[in-house]
Amino acid sequence: MKAIVYVDLKNGVLDPQGKAVSETLTRLGFNEVTGARIGKRIELELEDGLEPTAAEARVKEMCETLLANTVIERYDIELIQG
Amino acid sequence: MKAIVYVDLKNGVLDPQGKAVSETLTRLGFNEVTGARIGKRIELELEDGLEPTAAEARVKEMCETLLANTVIERYDIELIQG
Numbered sequence: 001m002k003a004i005v006y007v008d009l010k011n012g013v014l015d016p017q018g019k020a021v022s023e024t025l026t027r028l029g030f031n032e033v034t035g036a037r038i039g040k041r042i043e044l045e046l047e048d049g050l051e052p053t054a055a056e057a058r059v060k061e062m063c064e065t066l067l068a069n070t071v072i073e074r075y076d077i078e079l080i081q082g
Numbered sequence: 083m084k085a086i087v088y089v090d091l092k093n094g095v096l097d098p099q100g101k102a103v104s105e106t107l108t109r110l111g112f113n114e115v116t117g118a119r120i121g122k123r124i125e126l127e128l129e130d131g132l133e134p135t136a137a138e139a140r141v142k143e144m145c146e147t148l149l150a151n152t153v154i155e156r157y158d159i160e161l162i163q164g
Contacts, residue, residue, distance in 0.1 A: 006123055008123070008125075018124075018125075021124065021148070021149070022126075022127075024148060025126075025144055025148060028144075028147060028148060030140065030143070030144055031129075032128050032129045032132060032137070032140060033126055033127065033128060033129075033144070034127045034128065034129055035126070035127035036124060036125065036126050036127065037124075037125040038122060038123070038124055038125075039122070039123040039124075039125070040120060040121070040122065040123065041088055041090070041120070041121040041122065041123045042100075042103065042118060042119075042120055042121075043090075043100075043118065043119040043120075043121070044104075044107075044115055044117070044118050045104075045115065045116045045117035045118065046114050046115060046116065047113075047114045047116055050114060055114070058112065058114060061112070062107055062110075062112055062115070065110060066103070066106060066107060066110060067103070
């Protein structure tokens with residue numbers, strides 16, 4: 001089983017990395033870009049045979065503990081069976 | 083219009099960051115984790131009125147130019163209308 005975790009900055013939180021990417025793209029001539037926000041995509045390999053609801057709860061715990069700084073970041077979890 | 087770009091390491095490329103996350107999760111007691119890979123999720127705001135095919139081609143150019151190191155990374159582009 002796989003879990004995909006998307007970690008993004010909460011709305012309203014300044015994203016200096018996104019700002020740098022957006023400004024650099026504009027400088028490179030990509031004027032259609034009006035903004036950019038950068039997030040993480042974490043792909044977790046989980047051992048087989050886990051019950052999906054339990055697995056999702058555990059991944060949520062992993063996010064709260066390590067994968068996301070919940071003061072400024074939010075996260076979404078996607079489970080992929082098989 | 084929005085474009086979401088997912089940038090991930092190509093298969094076979096060592097992912098020290100993923101290895102560190104996986105090992106830390108195991109040390110924290112999340113023994114069901116057998117591996118982790120870390121990628122980027124870049125959300126680009128594009129000006130309105132762009133023709134989708136042209137917009138996708140431009141975003142591909144942005145990936146090749148700046149957003150992905152195509153020697154070790156691959157990317158996927160998702161356009162979101164509206």
